[in-house]
Amino acid sequence: MAIDQNLMWIWCLLILALTIAYWYLGRPKNLPPGTAGLPIVGFLPFLGESPQKTFKKLGEKFGNIFHFYAGSRLVVVLNDFSAIQEAFVKNAEIFAGRPHDSVLKESSFENQGLISNDGAFWKEHRRFIIRNLKNYGFGKMSFEPLILEEIDQFLKELNKHAGKTYNIKQLLMKSASNNICIMVTGRIFNYNDPQMVKFQTAMKLGEIGLPLFSSAALFPWLSKLPGTNKIFNRQPIRNYSESTIDVTSTIARNVVNEYEDGLQGNYIHAYLTERNSRLKVEENEDIFTETGLYHITRDLLIAGTDTTASTLLFSFFYMTLYPEIQKKVQNEIDSVIGRERQPSYNDRFNMPYTEATILEVHRIVSFVPLSVPHRNVKELTIRGYAIPKNSIIIPNLWAVHHDPNYWGDPETFRPERFIGPDGKFNSSERVIAFSMGKRACVGEPLAAMEMFLYFVSVLKHFTLIPPDGKMPSLATYPGIAARPKFLNICAVAR
Numbered sequence: 001m002a003i004d005q006n007l008m009w010i011w012c013l014l015i016l017a018l019t020i021a022y023w024y025l026g027r028p029k030n031l032p033p034g035t036a037g038l039p040i041v042g043f044l045p046f047l048g049e050s051p052q053k054t055f056k057k058l059g060e061k062f063g064n065i066f067h068f069y070a071g072s073r074l075v076v077v078l079n080d081f082s083a084i085q086e087a088f089v090k091n092a093e094i095f096a097g098r099p100h101d102s103v104l105k106e107s108s109f110e111n112q113g114l115i116s117n118d119g120a121f122w123k124e125h126r127r128f129i130i131r132n133l134k135n136y137g138f139g140k141m142s143f144e145p146l147i148l149e150e151i152d153q154f155l156k157e158l159n160k161h162a163g164k165t166y167n168i169k170q171l172l173m174k175s176a177s178n179n180i181c182i183m184v185t186g187r188i189f190n191y192n193d194p195q196m197v198k199f200q201t202a203m204k205l206g207e208i209g210l211p212l213f214s215s216a217a218l219f220p221w222l223s224k225l226p227g228t229n230k231i232f233n234r235q236p237i238r239n240y241s242e243s244t245i246d247v248t249s250t251i252a253r254n255v256v257n258e259y260e261d262g263l264q265g266n267y268i269h270a271y272l273t274e275r276n277s278r279l280k281v282e283e284n285e286d287i288f289t290e291t292g293l294y295h296i297t298r299d300l301l302i303a304g305t306d307t308t309a310s311t312l313l314f315s316f317f318y319m320t321l322y323p324e325i326q327k328k329v330q331n332e333i334d335s336v337i338g339r340e341r342q343p344s345y346n347d348r349f350n351m352p353y354t355e356a357t358i359l360e361v362h363r364i365v366s367f368v369p370l371s372v373p374h375r376n377v378k379e380l381t382i383r384g385y386a387i388p389k390n391s392i393i394i395p396n397l398w399a400v401h402h403d404p405n406y407w408g409d410p411e412t413f414r415p416e417r418f419i420g421p422d423g424k425f426n427s428s429e430r431v432i433a434f435s436m437g438k439r440a441c442v443g444e445p446l447a448a449m450e451m452f453l454y455f456v457s458v459l460k461h462f463t464l465i466p467p468d469g470k471m472p473s474l475a476t477y478p479g480i481a482a483r484p485k486f487l488n489i490c491a492v493a494r
């Protein structure tokens with residue numbers, strides 16, 4: 001009996017020793033510098049609440065391309081501008097994949113949308129979205145009157161709360177989703193419309209914050225064990241996925257039901273027209289599928305709502321924190337636009353200080369600090385390091401925006417950094433809040449127009465002061481997006 005027990009212990013120790021040896025010695029050769037972390041879990045326990053800051057520190061030790069392990073998955077972090085550019089622009093095709101075991105898989109359970117997909121499905125849909133949303137005014141002046149109409153609805157609502165402490169987040173969310181709805185579905189919702197309310201309630205479930213890594217996806221064998229749903233906190237992510245697909249499918253289905261062949265009034269019409277023409281050639285059409293339509297509608301509505309709403313909210317916080325900057329923006333608005341007419345997106349060409357302020361908000365906030373994880377679809381060598389096929393690639397956009405060697409004083413909110421000696425607006429390729437390369441944000445033209453028109457419209461009519469006399473906090477929830485914890489503003493009519 002004693003011998004059996006001894007033998008068992010020897011076996012256990014041997015297996016442990018072999019696991020540890022494999023963990024530390026079995027890594028691919030010529031990786032970028034980095035750390036394997038602990039056996040089984042890798043570096044996951046050390047990421048902290050703000051992985052972007054942890055990565056910035058690791059970059060100081062290992063250099064600007066380094067690796068770590070998330071569970072048994074190899075992750076490569078691109079920690080400065082030139083590393084991201086080298087991967088996402090010079091080797092764009094190779095780095096345009098998405099990991100199939102990321103949190104995105106958890107949140108888009110059928111993996112039929114745009115954001116979590118790659119390959120032919122993603123490529124064709126991305127091209128189609130960019131082409132068609134442009135046709136419906138995306139980033140074009142023809143879309144401006146529709147945004148301005150939505151801003152009218154937004155300002156009327158805001159005016160009801162003028163001079164009071166007001167939690168503006170829901171209003172911003174509703175207004176931002178309406179702007180996407182116009183293009184995708186051709187309709188705009190009243191803020192109290194049951195579908196709008198249902199969509200916002202579903203989005204609220206996402207406030208659990210999608211983590212950078214999904215433990216359930218990284219440890220699929222463990223997540224099959226009973227009771228692990230709770231440990232991996234899967235249910236809230238599932239609730240969020242199911243509720244958002246449920247409500248966005250209802251919104252899309254209403255448009256699908258009224259569609260007649262050849263109609264081209266909005267993105268869903270264009271999708272159905274394309275699907276019908278493909279079905280005439282190939283009855284098993286597998287790119288423009290019905291499920292795909294609902295998942296892509298969901299992706300567009302989700303991706304375009306909290307991103308814009310939260311970045312705008314941060315812009316209001318910064319104006320509250322820096323009244324002298326707010327005054328300069330208001331002076332520019334008064335002299336270029338005046339108090340009577342509505343702003344136009346073209347006004348930006350005469351408003352360098354306002355443009356610089358908005359760019360500074362994108363830089364300092366970095367709303368998606370680590371972008372959305374990428375995957376390299378082929379092995380390749382960068383700066384002499386081998387990056388094995390299918391690594392998870394994380395671009396640290398936040399580190400680019402907070403690089404002291406480039407910005408000098410990255411923690412200071414200072415729009416003047418984007419104003420040239422001639423007083424003109426000097427944009428910077430180093431502000432990459434929308435990422436870069438083949439997977440860069442498809443909504444950037446819309447987001448840029450929204451940011452300018454909302455920011456200017458609010459400051460034209462109101463002055464932002466500390467709500468309840470308290471300065472807004474810039475604290476954010478942990479997660480893939482830097483959502484603000486503080487939600488109140490106080491807008492006093494001018």
Ligand code: HEM
Pocket residue numbers: 114115116126180299300303304305307308311367368371372373433434435436438439440441442443444446447
């Ligand atoms: C301030 C506003 C916004 C910011 C900061 C932002 C930022 C980003 C970032 C960092 C990515 C990931 C890019 C990558 O994978 O490297 C992304 C992707 C995406 N964004 Fe935005 N975004 C904003 C607004 C919007 C809007 C208004 C839409 C509306 C349609 C949108 C739609 C998308 C989509 C569909 C993707 C996925 C693209 C793909 O995977 O190919 N975004 N965005």
